[in-house]
Amino acid sequence: MTTNKSEKLIAANKANAEAMLALTRKTVDSIERLANLNFSTFRENLQVGANGSNALAGAKDPKQLLAVQSSLAEPTLENVRSYYHNLYELMLNMQKDITDVMESHYKSLSEEAENVIEETKSQLPAGGDIFATAMKSVLQSNSEAFERMNFMAQQIAQITDSNIKAFSQVGGGAAAPAAAPKASGSATRKAASKA
Numbered sequence: 001m002t003t004n005k006s007e008k009l010i011a012a013n014k015a016n017a018e019a020m021l022a023l024t025r026k027t028v029d030s031i032e033r034l035a036n037l038n039f040s041t042f043r044e045n046l047q048v049g050a051n052g053s054n055a056l057a058g059a060k061d062p063k064q065l066l067a068v069q070s071s072l073a074e075p076t077l078e079n080v081r082s083y084y085h086n087l088y089e090l091m092l093n094m095q096k097d098i099t100d101v102m103e104s105h106y107k108s109l110s111e112e113a114e115n116v117i118e119e120t121k122s123q124l125p126a127g128g129d130i131f132a133t134a135m136k137s138v139l140q141s142n143s144e145a146f147e148r149m150n151f152m153a154q155q156i157a158q159i160t161d162s163n164i165k166a167f168s169q170v171g172g173g174a175a176a177p178a179a180a181p182k183a184s185g186s187a188t189r190k191a192a193s194k195a
Contacts, residue, residue: 009117009135016142019105023149026097033090041083048075084167088160095153102146114139 052072059065117135 013135013138015105016139019101020142020145022105023098023101023146026094026101027149030090030094030097034087037083037086037090041079044079045076048072048079081167084160084164088157088164091153091157091160095150095157098146098150098153102150 052068055068055072056065059068114136117132117139
């Protein structure tokens with residue numbers, strides 16, 4: 001029977017490792033999308049700048065120069081608006097991915113692993129308490145890492161939302177996207193108290 005419990009514990013730890021790996025993959029994908037967004041925005045801004053320089057160089061009088069300068073502001077504002085909108089969407093997706101991993105895998109697996117540790121603790125030979133304490137420590141560390149990632153994703157989404165709203169007010173542009181959804185309750189509260 002102890003073998004069965006040990007197998008459950010090993011399976012729970014493996015499942016937790018797989019959930020952490022899934023979260024890491026989603027994070028790397030988000031970083032890749034962010035890098036692509038930054039690169040494409042840089043490329044667009046470079047092209048707008050080159051076109052603006054050519055237009056300014058072709059201006060024949062001060063009146064035409066002023067007209068060209070005023071026409072350059074609109075593409076720049078549109079690029080910034082588009083960048084923040086895409087960044088906001090990326091952060092919301094990242095937060096959703098983290099929350100999905102937390103809710104679908106981690107909670108039930110951690111609870112099951114902790115139950116197995118408690119049940120096995122009394123049946124372990126001398127020194128078994130040390131093993132049980134070490135396993136609980138590993139589970140607690142994993143839990144805290146998940147909670148911090150979830151909290152950070154929520155904070156990034158809120159900051160991005162604030163920036164988009166501020167830009168919309170200053171730039172007189174399109175309305176800001178809807179507010180960021182809240183992350184899973186208990187994980188966010190615990191992480192907020194630790195931050």
